[in-house]
Amino acid sequence: MEVLVREMQDQEHGVPVRQQKMFLTSIPYAFMGYDLIEWLMDHLQIEESEALNIANQLCLHGYFFPVSDSKSLTVKDDSSLYRFQTPYYWPWQHKAPDNVEYAIYLAKRSLRNKQRHALEEYEAEAFASLHKNLKGKWDFISMQAEEQVRLAKERKKGDKIVGDSQERAYWRVHRPPPGQFTPLEP
Incomplete structure:
Protein backbone atom coordinates (compact mmCIF):
# COMPACT_ATOMS: atom_id res chain seq x y z
CA MET A 1 0.00 0.00 0.00
CA GLU A 2 2.74 2.42 0.95
CA VAL A 3 4.53 1.88 -2.37
CA LEU A 4 1.34 2.84 -4.22
CA VAL A 5 0.81 5.90 -2.01
CA ARG A 6 4.40 7.03 -2.62
CA GLU A 7 3.78 6.70 -6.38
CA MET A 8 0.62 8.77 -5.95
CA GLN A 9 2.69 11.49 -4.27
CA ASP A 10 5.24 11.70 -7.08
CA GLN A 11 5.43 15.36 -8.11
CA GLU A 12 5.62 14.65 -11.86
CA HIS A 13 3.58 11.48 -12.37
CA GLY A 14 1.42 11.31 -9.26
CA VAL A 15 -2.03 12.58 -8.38
CA PRO A 16 -2.27 16.31 -9.23
CA VAL A 17 -1.80 18.12 -5.91
CA ARG A 18 -2.21 21.89 -5.72
CA GLN A 19 -3.65 24.68 -3.66
CA GLN A 20 -7.44 24.36 -3.79
CA LYS A 21 -10.20 26.74 -2.79
CA MET A 22 -12.84 25.61 -0.32
CA PHE A 23 -15.41 28.35 0.13
CA LEU A 24 -13.21 31.40 0.83
CA THR A 25 -10.29 29.44 2.26
CA SER A 26 -7.22 28.16 0.42
CA ILE A 27 -6.29 24.58 1.21
CA PRO A 28 -2.63 23.87 0.42
CA TYR A 29 -1.47 20.60 -1.19
CA ALA A 30 -4.93 19.15 -1.79
CA PHE A 31 -6.36 16.97 -4.54
CA MET A 32 -9.87 16.20 -5.74
CA GLY A 33 -11.60 12.85 -5.56
CA TYR A 34 -12.06 12.56 -9.31
CA ASP A 35 -8.34 13.28 -9.91
CA LEU A 36 -7.47 10.45 -7.53
CA ILE A 37 -9.89 7.99 -9.17
CA GLU A 38 -8.70 8.95 -12.65
CA TRP A 39 -5.04 8.51 -11.61
CA LEU A 40 -5.76 5.04 -10.17
CA MET A 41 -7.67 4.00 -13.30
CA ASP A 42 -4.86 5.15 -15.60
CA HIS A 43 -1.95 3.97 -13.45
CA LEU A 44 -3.35 0.54 -12.56
CA GLN A 45 -5.37 -0.02 -15.75
CA ILE A 46 -8.56 -0.75 -13.81
CA GLU A 47 -12.25 0.14 -13.96
CA GLU A 48 -13.77 3.05 -12.05
CA SER A 49 -15.46 0.82 -9.43
CA GLU A 50 -12.14 -0.91 -8.66
CA ALA A 51 -10.35 2.44 -8.41
CA LEU A 52 -12.99 3.72 -6.01
CA ASN A 53 -12.65 0.57 -3.89
CA ILE A 54 -8.84 0.91 -3.71
CA ALA A 55 -9.12 4.62 -2.90
CA ASN A 56 -11.55 3.87 -0.07
CA GLN A 57 -9.26 1.16 1.33
CA LEU A 58 -6.29 3.55 1.31
CA CYS A 59 -8.39 6.21 3.03
CA LEU A 60 -9.65 3.72 5.65
CA HIS A 61 -6.04 2.76 6.36
CA GLY A 62 -5.17 6.41 6.92
CA TYR A 63 -2.95 7.25 3.93
CA PHE A 64 -5.06 10.26 2.94
CA PHE A 65 -8.11 11.96 4.38
CA PRO A 66 -11.08 14.11 3.38
CA VAL A 67 -10.46 17.77 4.20
CA SER A 68 -13.98 18.77 5.17
CA ASP A 69 -15.90 15.55 5.92
CA SER A 70 -14.43 14.37 9.21
CA LYS A 71 -17.27 11.94 9.99
CA SER A 72 -16.34 9.35 7.39
CA LEU A 73 -13.23 8.07 5.73
CA THR A 74 -14.69 7.57 2.28
CA VAL A 75 -13.63 8.80 -1.12
CA LYS A 76 -16.12 10.33 -3.54
CA ASP A 77 -15.54 10.54 -7.28
CA ASP A 78 -16.24 14.28 -7.34
CA SER A 79 -14.61 17.58 -6.46
CA SER A 80 -14.36 16.79 -2.73
CA LEU A 81 -10.93 17.70 -1.37
CA TYR A 82 -8.42 15.26 0.12
CA ARG A 83 -4.88 15.49 1.43
CA TYR A 89 0.71 9.02 10.86
CA TRP A 90 0.70 6.05 8.48
CA PRO A 91 -0.54 2.95 10.31
CA TRP A 92 2.62 0.89 10.08
CA GLN A 93 5.07 3.64 11.08
CA HIS A 94 4.74 3.20 14.83
CA LYS A 95 2.72 1.42 17.48
CA ALA A 96 -0.88 2.31 18.15
CA PRO A 97 -1.39 5.54 20.11
CA ASP A 98 -1.90 5.33 23.86
CA ASN A 99 -4.77 6.57 26.02
CA VAL A 100 -2.92 9.73 27.12
CA GLU A 101 -2.59 10.89 23.49
CA TYR A 102 -6.28 10.20 22.89
CA ALA A 103 -7.23 12.02 26.10
CA ILE A 104 -5.22 15.08 24.99
CA TYR A 105 -6.98 15.03 21.63
CA LEU A 106 -10.44 14.78 23.22
CA ALA A 107 -9.62 17.44 25.83
CA LYS A 108 -8.43 19.75 23.08
CA ARG A 109 -11.64 19.25 21.11
CA SER A 110 -13.72 19.88 24.24
CA LEU A 111 -11.97 23.24 24.76
CA ARG A 112 -12.73 24.49 21.25
CA ASN A 113 -15.83 25.78 19.47
CA LYS A 114 -18.57 23.39 20.60
CA GLN A 115 -20.56 23.76 17.40
CA ARG A 116 -17.74 22.76 15.07
CA HIS A 117 -15.59 20.56 17.32
CA ALA A 118 -18.16 18.96 19.62
CA LEU A 119 -17.43 15.45 20.80
CA GLU A 120 -19.63 12.71 19.43
CA GLU A 121 -21.45 10.53 21.97
CA TYR A 122 -18.89 7.71 21.89
CA GLU A 123 -16.05 10.26 22.23
CA ALA A 124 -17.74 11.94 25.21
CA GLU A 125 -18.07 8.53 26.89
CA ALA A 126 -14.42 7.74 26.16
CA PHE A 127 -13.41 11.17 27.47
CA ALA A 128 -15.28 10.62 30.76
CA SER A 129 -13.76 7.15 31.12
CA LEU A 130 -10.24 8.42 30.38
CA HIS A 131 -10.71 11.29 32.85
CA LYS A 132 -11.60 8.76 35.53
CA ASN A 133 -8.84 6.27 34.65
CA LEU A 134 -6.07 8.81 34.11
CA LYS A 135 -6.84 10.99 37.15
CA GLY A 136 -3.16 11.14 38.16
CA LYS A 137 -2.10 12.45 34.74
CA TRP A 138 -5.04 14.79 34.17
CA ASP A 139 -3.15 18.00 34.98
CA PHE A 140 -0.57 17.09 32.34
CA ILE A 141 -3.31 16.19 29.83
CA SER A 142 -5.14 19.49 30.45
CA MET A 143 -1.95 21.54 30.11
CA GLN A 144 -1.04 19.82 26.83
CA ALA A 145 -4.54 20.33 25.42
CA GLU A 146 -4.64 24.01 26.42
CA GLU A 147 -1.22 24.65 24.90
CA GLN A 148 -2.14 22.92 21.64
CA VAL A 149 -5.39 24.95 21.41
CA ARG A 150 -3.44 28.16 22.06
CA LEU A 151 -0.94 27.32 19.31
CA ALA A 152 -3.73 26.39 16.88
CA LYS A 153 -5.33 29.82 17.30
CA GLU A 154 -2.19 31.42 15.86
CA ARG A 155 -2.33 29.42 12.62
CA LYS A 156 -3.94 30.50 9.33
CA LYS A 157 -7.50 29.34 8.69
CA GLY A 158 -6.49 26.93 5.89
CA ASP A 159 -3.81 25.38 8.09
CA LYS A 160 -6.33 25.00 10.94
CA ILE A 161 -8.79 23.21 8.69
CA VAL A 162 -6.11 20.86 7.40
CA GLY A 163 -4.71 20.19 10.89
CA ASP A 164 -8.15 19.45 12.32
CA SER A 165 -9.03 17.16 9.41
CA PRO A 176 -13.35 4.46 15.26
CA PRO A 177 -16.95 4.77 16.44
CA PRO A 178 -18.40 1.59 17.98
CA GLY A 179 -19.44 -0.90 15.34
CA GLN A 180 -17.50 0.81 12.57
CA PHE A 181 -15.03 -1.36 10.68
CA THR A 182 -11.37 -0.49 10.95
CA PRO A 183 -8.76 -2.37 8.95
CA LEU A 184 -6.26 -2.02 11.79
CA GLU A 185 -8.09 -4.34 14.19
CA PRO A 186 -6.24 -7.63 14.67
Missing part, protein backbone atom coordinates in the same frame (compact mmCIF):
# COMPACT_ATOMS: atom_id res chain seq x y z
CA PHE A 84 -2.17 12.91 1.87
CA GLN A 85 -1.63 12.05 5.50
CA THR A 86 1.83 12.82 6.84
CA PRO A 87 3.88 9.57 6.69
CA TYR A 88 4.40 9.87 10.46
CA GLN A 166 -5.70 15.37 9.62
CA GLU A 167 -6.03 14.76 13.34
CA ARG A 168 -9.67 13.65 13.14
CA ALA A 169 -8.83 11.24 10.33
CA TYR A 170 -5.97 9.79 12.35
CA TRP A 171 -8.24 9.14 15.33
CA ARG A 172 -11.04 7.79 13.07
CA VAL A 173 -8.55 5.15 11.92
CA HIS A 174 -7.20 4.34 15.40
CA ARG A 175 -10.33 4.88 17.56
Whole structure:
Protein backbone atom coordinates (compact mmCIF):
# COMPACT_ATOMS: atom_id res chain seq x y z
CA MET A 1 0.00 0.00 0.00
CA GLU A 2 2.74 2.42 0.95
CA VAL A 3 4.53 1.88 -2.37
CA LEU A 4 1.34 2.84 -4.22
CA VAL A 5 0.81 5.90 -2.01
CA ARG A 6 4.40 7.03 -2.62
CA GLU A 7 3.78 6.70 -6.38
CA MET A 8 0.62 8.77 -5.95
CA GLN A 9 2.69 11.49 -4.27
CA ASP A 10 5.24 11.70 -7.08
CA GLN A 11 5.43 15.36 -8.11
CA GLU A 12 5.62 14.65 -11.86
CA HIS A 13 3.58 11.48 -12.37
CA GLY A 14 1.42 11.31 -9.26
CA VAL A 15 -2.03 12.58 -8.38
CA PRO A 16 -2.27 16.31 -9.23
CA VAL A 17 -1.80 18.12 -5.91
CA ARG A 18 -2.21 21.89 -5.72
CA GLN A 19 -3.65 24.68 -3.66
CA GLN A 20 -7.44 24.36 -3.79
CA LYS A 21 -10.20 26.74 -2.79
CA MET A 22 -12.84 25.61 -0.32
CA PHE A 23 -15.41 28.35 0.13
CA LEU A 24 -13.21 31.40 0.83
CA THR A 25 -10.29 29.44 2.26
CA SER A 26 -7.22 28.16 0.42
CA ILE A 27 -6.29 24.58 1.21
CA PRO A 28 -2.63 23.87 0.42
CA TYR A 29 -1.47 20.60 -1.19
CA ALA A 30 -4.93 19.15 -1.79
CA PHE A 31 -6.36 16.97 -4.54
CA MET A 32 -9.87 16.20 -5.74
CA GLY A 33 -11.60 12.85 -5.56
CA TYR A 34 -12.06 12.56 -9.31
CA ASP A 35 -8.34 13.28 -9.91
CA LEU A 36 -7.47 10.45 -7.53
CA ILE A 37 -9.89 7.99 -9.17
CA GLU A 38 -8.70 8.95 -12.65
CA TRP A 39 -5.04 8.51 -11.61
CA LEU A 40 -5.76 5.04 -10.17
CA MET A 41 -7.67 4.00 -13.30
CA ASP A 42 -4.86 5.15 -15.60
CA HIS A 43 -1.95 3.97 -13.45
CA LEU A 44 -3.35 0.54 -12.56
CA GLN A 45 -5.37 -0.02 -15.75
CA ILE A 46 -8.56 -0.75 -13.81
CA GLU A 47 -12.25 0.14 -13.96
CA GLU A 48 -13.77 3.05 -12.05
CA SER A 49 -15.46 0.82 -9.43
CA GLU A 50 -12.14 -0.91 -8.66
CA ALA A 51 -10.35 2.44 -8.41
CA LEU A 52 -12.99 3.72 -6.01
CA ASN A 53 -12.65 0.57 -3.89
CA ILE A 54 -8.84 0.91 -3.71
CA ALA A 55 -9.12 4.62 -2.90
CA ASN A 56 -11.55 3.87 -0.07
CA GLN A 57 -9.26 1.16 1.33
CA LEU A 58 -6.29 3.55 1.31
CA CYS A 59 -8.39 6.21 3.03
CA LEU A 60 -9.65 3.72 5.65
CA HIS A 61 -6.04 2.76 6.36
CA GLY A 62 -5.17 6.41 6.92
CA TYR A 63 -2.95 7.25 3.93
CA PHE A 64 -5.06 10.26 2.94
CA PHE A 65 -8.11 11.96 4.38
CA PRO A 66 -11.08 14.11 3.38
CA VAL A 67 -10.46 17.77 4.20
CA SER A 68 -13.98 18.77 5.17
CA ASP A 69 -15.90 15.55 5.92
CA SER A 70 -14.43 14.37 9.21
CA LYS A 71 -17.27 11.94 9.99
CA SER A 72 -16.34 9.35 7.39
CA LEU A 73 -13.23 8.07 5.73
CA THR A 74 -14.69 7.57 2.28
CA VAL A 75 -13.63 8.80 -1.12
CA LYS A 76 -16.12 10.33 -3.54
CA ASP A 77 -15.54 10.54 -7.28
CA ASP A 78 -16.24 14.28 -7.34
CA SER A 79 -14.61 17.58 -6.46
CA SER A 80 -14.36 16.79 -2.73
CA LEU A 81 -10.93 17.70 -1.37
CA TYR A 82 -8.42 15.26 0.12
CA ARG A 83 -4.88 15.49 1.43
CA PHE A 84 -2.17 12.91 1.87
CA GLN A 85 -1.63 12.05 5.50
CA THR A 86 1.83 12.82 6.84
CA PRO A 87 3.88 9.57 6.69
CA TYR A 88 4.40 9.87 10.46
CA TYR A 89 0.71 9.02 10.86
CA TRP A 90 0.70 6.05 8.48
CA PRO A 91 -0.54 2.95 10.31
CA TRP A 92 2.62 0.89 10.08
CA GLN A 93 5.07 3.64 11.08
CA HIS A 94 4.74 3.20 14.83
CA LYS A 95 2.72 1.42 17.48
CA ALA A 96 -0.88 2.31 18.15
CA PRO A 97 -1.39 5.54 20.11
CA ASP A 98 -1.90 5.33 23.86
CA ASN A 99 -4.77 6.57 26.02
CA VAL A 100 -2.92 9.73 27.12
CA GLU A 101 -2.59 10.89 23.49
CA TYR A 102 -6.28 10.20 22.89
CA ALA A 103 -7.23 12.02 26.10
CA ILE A 104 -5.22 15.08 24.99
CA TYR A 105 -6.98 15.03 21.63
CA LEU A 106 -10.44 14.78 23.22
CA ALA A 107 -9.62 17.44 25.83
CA LYS A 108 -8.43 19.75 23.08
CA ARG A 109 -11.64 19.25 21.11
CA SER A 110 -13.72 19.88 24.24
CA LEU A 111 -11.97 23.24 24.76
CA ARG A 112 -12.73 24.49 21.25
CA ASN A 113 -15.83 25.78 19.47
CA LYS A 114 -18.57 23.39 20.60
CA GLN A 115 -20.56 23.76 17.40
CA ARG A 116 -17.74 22.76 15.07
CA HIS A 117 -15.59 20.56 17.32
CA ALA A 118 -18.16 18.96 19.62
CA LEU A 119 -17.43 15.45 20.80
CA GLU A 120 -19.63 12.71 19.43
CA GLU A 121 -21.45 10.53 21.97
CA TYR A 122 -18.89 7.71 21.89
CA GLU A 123 -16.05 10.26 22.23
CA ALA A 124 -17.74 11.94 25.21
CA GLU A 125 -18.07 8.53 26.89
CA ALA A 126 -14.42 7.74 26.16
CA PHE A 127 -13.41 11.17 27.47
CA ALA A 128 -15.28 10.62 30.76
CA SER A 129 -13.76 7.15 31.12
CA LEU A 130 -10.24 8.42 30.38
CA HIS A 131 -10.71 11.29 32.85
CA LYS A 132 -11.60 8.76 35.53
CA ASN A 133 -8.84 6.27 34.65
CA LEU A 134 -6.07 8.81 34.11
CA LYS A 135 -6.84 10.99 37.15
CA GLY A 136 -3.16 11.14 38.16
CA LYS A 137 -2.10 12.45 34.74
CA TRP A 138 -5.04 14.79 34.17
CA ASP A 139 -3.15 18.00 34.98
CA PHE A 140 -0.57 17.09 32.34
CA ILE A 141 -3.31 16.19 29.83
CA SER A 142 -5.14 19.49 30.45
CA MET A 143 -1.95 21.54 30.11
CA GLN A 144 -1.04 19.82 26.83
CA ALA A 145 -4.54 20.33 25.42
CA GLU A 146 -4.64 24.01 26.42
CA GLU A 147 -1.22 24.65 24.90
CA GLN A 148 -2.14 22.92 21.64
CA VAL A 149 -5.39 24.95 21.41
CA ARG A 150 -3.44 28.16 22.06
CA LEU A 151 -0.94 27.32 19.31
CA ALA A 152 -3.73 26.39 16.88
CA LYS A 153 -5.33 29.82 17.30
CA GLU A 154 -2.19 31.42 15.86
CA ARG A 155 -2.33 29.42 12.62
CA LYS A 156 -3.94 30.50 9.33
CA LYS A 157 -7.50 29.34 8.69
CA GLY A 158 -6.49 26.93 5.89
CA ASP A 159 -3.81 25.38 8.09
CA LYS A 160 -6.33 25.00 10.94
CA ILE A 161 -8.79 23.21 8.69
CA VAL A 162 -6.11 20.86 7.40
CA GLY A 163 -4.71 20.19 10.89
CA ASP A 164 -8.15 19.45 12.32
CA SER A 165 -9.03 17.16 9.41
CA GLN A 166 -5.70 15.37 9.62
CA GLU A 167 -6.03 14.76 13.34
CA ARG A 168 -9.67 13.65 13.14
CA ALA A 169 -8.83 11.24 10.33
CA TYR A 170 -5.97 9.79 12.35
CA TRP A 171 -8.24 9.14 15.33
CA ARG A 172 -11.04 7.79 13.07
CA VAL A 173 -8.55 5.15 11.92
CA HIS A 174 -7.20 4.34 15.40
CA ARG A 175 -10.33 4.88 17.56
CA PRO A 176 -13.35 4.46 15.26
CA PRO A 177 -16.95 4.77 16.44
CA PRO A 178 -18.40 1.59 17.98
CA GLY A 179 -19.44 -0.90 15.34
CA GLN A 180 -17.50 0.81 12.57
CA PHE A 181 -15.03 -1.36 10.68
CA THR A 182 -11.37 -0.49 10.95
CA PRO A 183 -8.76 -2.37 8.95
CA LEU A 184 -6.26 -2.02 11.79
CA GLU A 185 -8.09 -4.34 14.19
CA PRO A 186 -6.24 -7.63 14.67
